[in-house]
Amino acid sequence: MSRSRIAENPFYVLELRPDATAAEIERAGQKLLAMLEIGLEAAASYPTPLGGMPRDPDQVRRAVDELRDPERRIVHELWATLQPDIEATLQLVPGAHGERTEPDPWPGAMAALGWGRRR
Amino acid sequence: MIGLLLLIVGLAVALSIRGIGPPRASTPVGPGGGWVRVTLWWTANVLVILLLGVMLPLRLFTIAALLLLPILLPWPFTRALLIPLGWVRATYHAARLSSLEWRRDRAGGAAFSGAWALLRQPEPSAADRGWLQARIADAPALSPAHLGALGLLAASRGDLEEARAFLEAIPLFDDRITDPLLLQRALDWLVADAATQGRWARVIELTRGATEISAEALLVAGVAQRVVGHPDAPGDAQLQILWERVPLLRRPDRELLARAGCNAPSGVAEAPPAADGGDPLETALKLYASLLERPSPGGLAAAAAAWERALDELQPWLHARAEQLGARRGVPLEAIRAEIEQSLAAIAEAQGLSLAELSRGGLLSAARDRLREDRLSTIELAAEGLQRRLDAGRWLPAADEAREWLALARLYSEGVRSGGDEVRRLVFRAVHHPLCTLSVELFNHRGERWLSNAMTRWLLIEARAAGDLRAAELQERNLRL
Known part of the structure; x- marks a missing residue:
């Protein structure tokens, strides 16, 4: 649930900050819908602290609708406190810049160890 | 001739x-x-x-x-x-x-x-x-x-x-x-x-103490030790020997050896990120976002502690925003706290992190209690369902009976892993009766003595671990049959 609070946060979807006014929200929604309608690549995704996410018109409409409700908007403001900038989020994590902190999966393990067809 | x-x-x-x-x-x-x-x-x-x-x-x-x-x-x-x-x-x-x-x-x-x-x-x-x-x-x-x-x-x-x-x-x-x-x-x-999933610690756990182990598994275990920075990890020369011991036709590519050499030592991934001393909510969200991307016990504890600090200061902000936006019902802090508890419990569960070991009061304790209650009731419901089926005499083919046993055993193990011995003692009695009934039926009437024998052995191990002497004695007797 809380991953989607960040990844699908209406403020991130609309590329606005939590202090945006109601008019700014409506304008951003209209602008993004128009951009998506003509297939502009710039509108096809949006940045979040968890990385870029794909965007579609339904998501934009839902985002505008969510932010029209004051109670729901307050919760979304809370979860959109971070700048949608992955570097800012990861700067606290040791090893986030370049070196690896987590072991990588080995997708070819099954085939390499005889449990699947080798490519 | x-x-x-x-x-x-x-x-x-x-x-x-x-x-x-x-x-x-x-x-x-x-x-x-x-x-x-x-x-x-x-x-x-x-x-x-x-x-x-x-x-x-x-x-x-x-x-x-x-x-x-x-x-x-x-x-x-x-x-x-x-x-x-x-x-x-x-x-x-x-x-x-x-x-x-x-x-x-x-x-x-x-x-x-x-x-x-x-x-x-x-x-x-x-x-x-x-x-x-x-x-x-x-x-x-x-x-x-x-x-x-x-x-x-x-x-x-x-x-x-x-x-x-x-x-x-x-x-x-x-x-x-x-x-x-x-x-x-x-x-x-x-x-x-x-x-395949990058669960290298699990590779080490699986191979530790294994009596029947192939050269391939030994090699992957060596790589796993290197990847997590295990103190007994083999050096480059030893790893090369392990690789050469795998028969030529079954030998994995050298990519595996490269994988062993390019990861940071352990401790880095486990170390909780440092707090930055800035806005508590921003810090909590940063740590939380990092935890979602790189779950670790240290990260979980750090995120929980940061949320605790942030929630302490959140109430005035919630009131102020509700007034500014004309939100007549307001947003209860408890609803936000419950959502965060649930989310931390879900991360711990998905990653197999033990909340019993991590719990240091506050949000993690609440997350642990929530997770423990969920698991206890899930195990009890599953055990009751099995017992009802057995009481009604509805028997399944042996493979499906094995599936039922192992599904219940998995729920049980997950509960014990996250809740520790306290949960083990609580749930063992719940699973013992139906599984013992099933094991006896398989042995006495279904001719499935091998499967029954394995179930009995599992019950004996768990009875001893839970300190249930009567159950252990019963299973020892069953095993001797």
Whole structure:
């Protein structure tokens, strides 16, 4: 649930900050819908602290609708406190810049160890 | 001379075919007499080769030896050719001739080998899968190799959870029915599965103390130790030796060795990120976002502590925003706290992190309590459901009974892993009664003594761990039957 609070946060979807006014929200929604309608690549995704996410018109409409409700908007403001900038989020994590902190999966393990067809 | 040769070939084939039939199901011990049969089989093989060598010129001898290869050396032929080709039915029949490797359970070993071949097909064939399932269903009793075959069949369908459960259960079966090759190959699959997901700590856990372990599994375990920075991790030279010990045809690419050399030592991933002393909410969200991307026990504890600080200061902000925006109902802080607790519990559960060890009060305690309650009620409901079915006398085929047992055992293990011994004691009584009833029924009335024996062994291990002496005594008595 809380991953989607960040990844699908209406403020991130609309590329606005939590202090945006109601008019700014409506304008951003209209602008993004128009951009998506003509297939502009710039509108096809949006940045979040968890990385870029794909965007579609339904998501934009839902985002505008969510932010029209004051109670729901307050919760979304809370979860959109971070700048949608992955570097800012990861700067606290040791090893986030370049070196690896987590072991990588080995997708070819099954085939390499005889449990699947080798490519 | 020809008559003698035919006699010896006939004897060899007869020895091989004898025992191809269903294993004697009435005992948890394998078909028995394995070594005698194997000795006779190999003696007959050597005599055949000697006689052919004496009787035939070199060229004809070579041709005859090649033609007889599948009968004389069925397992090397199966392992090197039939399994890689994905020929399920040929693998099954050739493996049934493998009286040395599948000495204790040839029918089960053949099914396991067939399922292995199925995994080597580019797209596992549903017809072959159905054919193997029919062979397993025909067996008079479910053996560990049959269970392993069902696990590989589940993997071929993409059901990895079931595959893991079945293959992990194999060591619970009696040694006398479990071929060392089965233990080794089941471990190999589990190791490959864990490595696929990057669960390197799990690779180490699986291989630690394993008695039957292949050169491939040893190599991957060495790589895993390097990846997590284990204190006993092999050096470059040792790793190279481990790699060279894997037979050439089965040796993984050097990419695996590179993987072992390019990761940060352990401790880095586990170290909780430092707080930045800035806005508590911003810090909590940063740590939380990092935790979502890189879950670790240290990260979980740090995020929980940061949320605790942030929530302490959130109430005035919530009031102020509600007034500014005209939100008449406001946003209760408790709703936000509950959502965060739930989310932390979900992350801990998904990553297999033990909340019992991590709990340091506050949000993590609440998350632990929430998770523990959820798990306790899930286990109790599952155990009650099983007991109701048993009380009503609704029995399932042996493979489905094994599935039910292992599903309940998995819920139980997850509960114990996250809740510790406190949860173990609470839930053991809940699962003991239905599983004991099932085990006794399988033993007394269904002829499934091998499966019953494995369940009893599991109950005994858990009874001892939970400190339930009466249950342990009961299971010890059952195991002696």
